[in-house]
Amino acid sequence: IGELIPPGARFPLDMARDADVGSNSVLTYQLTSNPSFSLALRENPGGKKQPELVLERALDREKQSSFELVLMAVDGGDPARSGTVQVRINVTDANDNPPVFSKRIYEARVAENLPVGSLVLQVLATDADAGSNGKVSYSFDNIPDNVAMLFSIDSESGEIRKAGPLDFEENSKYTFDLEARDGGGFTDKCEVLIGITDVNDNPPEITIFAYVAENNAAGALVLRVQARDADAGANGRVSYWLAGGSAGAAGAAPLVSVEARSGALYAQRSLDYEQCREFAVEVRAQDGGSPARSSTATVRVFVLDRNDNAPRVLWPAAGPGEAPGAASAPAPFEVVPRSAEAGYLVAKVVAVDADAGRNAWLSYE
Numbered sequence: 001i002g003e004l005i006p007p008g009a010r011f012p013l014d015m016a017r018d019a020d021v022g023s024n025s026v027l028t029y030q031l032t033s034n035p036s037f038s039l040a041l042r043e044n045p046g047g048k049k050q051p052e053l054v055l056e057r058a059l060d061r062e063k064q065s066s067f068e069l070v071l072m073a074v075d076g077g078d079p080a081r082s083g084t085v086q087v088r089i090n091v092t093d094a095n096d097n098p099p100v101f102s103k104r105i106y107e108a109r110v111a112e113n114l115p116v117g118s119l120v121l122q123v124l125a126t127d128a129d130a131g132s133n134g135k136v137s138y139s140f141d142n143i144p145d146n147v148a149m150l151f152s153i154d155s156e157s158g159e160i161r162k163a164g165p166l167d168f169e170e171n172s173k174y175t176f177d178l179e180a181r182d183g184g185g186f187t188d189k190c191e192v193l194i195g196i197t198d199v200n201d202n203p204p205e206i207t208i209f210a211y212v213a214e215n216n217a218a219g220a221l222v223l224r225v226q227a228r229d230a231d232a233g234a235n236g237r238v239s240y241w242l243a244g245g246s247a248g249a250a251g252a253a254p255l256v257s258v259e260a261r262s263g264a265l266y267a268q269r270s271l272d273y274e275q276c277r278e279f280a281v282e283v284r285a286q287d288g289g290s291p292a293r294s295s296t297a298t299v300r301v302f303v304l305d306r307n308d309n310a311p312r313v314l315w316p317a318a319g320p321g322e323a324p325g326a327a328s329a330p331a332p333f334e335v336v337p338r339s340a341e342a343g344y345l346v347a348k349v350v351a352v353d354a355d356a357g358r359n360a361w362l363s364y365e
Contacts, residue, residue: 003061004094010040011053016073016083027076032069037089039071053087061091062128095133095184099125108160109195112168120151123158125180125188132183141177141189151194153178160192168198208297210265213304214273222256222301225263227285234288238263243284243296256301258283265299273305274354309354311362316347 001011018025029051031039038056041049051071067089074082101123108121127134138158140148151174152163158180174194181187210223229236240263242254255276256265263285279301286294316334334347353360 001055001059001089002092002094003059004096005055005059007055007057009055011055013051013053013071013087014085015048015050016085018073018075020075020077024075024077026073027080028074030072030074031087034067034069036067037069053089059091061093061130062097064091066090093130093133095129095182095186097128097134098186099127099136099180099182099188101125101178101180101188101190103190105191105193107193107195109197110162110166111197111199112166113199114162114166116162116164118162120160120162120194121192122160123178123180123190123192125158125190127182127186129182129184135183136180137182139179139181141179143176147174147176150174151176166196168196172196172198208299210299210301211304212267212271212301214271214306215308216267216270218267218269220267222265222267223299225258225265225283225285225297225299227263227295229287229293231287231289237288238285239288240283240285243282254281255279256281271303273303273356274309276303278302305356305359307355307359309359311351311353313349313351315350 016026026049029039029041029049031037036055036057036059038054040052040054042052044050069087069089070084071087072082072084074080102125106121106123110120123138125136125138127136137155138153139155140153150162150164150166151160153160173196176192178190178192179187208223208225212220212222225240227238229238239260240258241260242258255268255271257268258265263283265283281299281301282296283299284294284296286292336344336346349364351362353362
């Protein structure tokens, strides 16, 4: 009997047989007492009584999946004789229960260097139904692609494993939703919080800042890098050189050079703020030991602006000279109506200055 069958439903039972006839044949039926079922007798066209099992109240397979009753047939003889049969009722499942996660929020903490394929955590959802109605499958619920590349989930076991590289410095926490779905389409959701713990996978970085005004002389000292080595002799003798950076474009000479013995950083040419406002170089300090040991520092050089550009008028633009070699171009002019009153806008001068900051502030007179 299906658990969703409504009360009042009737289920015919097999009739008893009695070799006697007349009043000595089957007279009535009796059923062991049970609050969920009762017995009804229906007389068929031949005058025999058909026993029927009547459902008295709704069934719930999750509470009771089967019933054991005894049906007794009694004849009308004297003395009365009876026979019994066992009636076994199995309650069939209906998908009336959704899956339920054991927690609303699952949390885990893993190291950023956890090997790919390692278990992060396992979620669990249960379903009180049976068969396919109670079989639960797991999946991600609308998570970003970048998160889906880092974690995988086993649809049957609910195991979440690492699938891609984690980086604490890039993201220290991930939050996403999971969905559990049973065979009948019912679902439940939970939230997963995964914290990433840091491991020492980055060396310390040293950055030195230097400031130099533009239009400097070639060979001007920019900065002196100093490194100390506690060893003695050649093992403690430090030399310097450029190890890389954005000091120059491809095919162009570097903007700076380093003196190997002193670590002094010199400008190779005059710097122009309007062309290059800042750049970075890596300076490596290496001792004379064998094997040699070295350290690298990043030097960021900021070029300071000087007032080396005059303002340039964009509008009104001066016209071309009257003739080749003319001393000057004619002054621009504007036409003003004769009826113009005081305060009439004649023209607006637009000018720019290639310098920066206060050096580029303009006033007109």
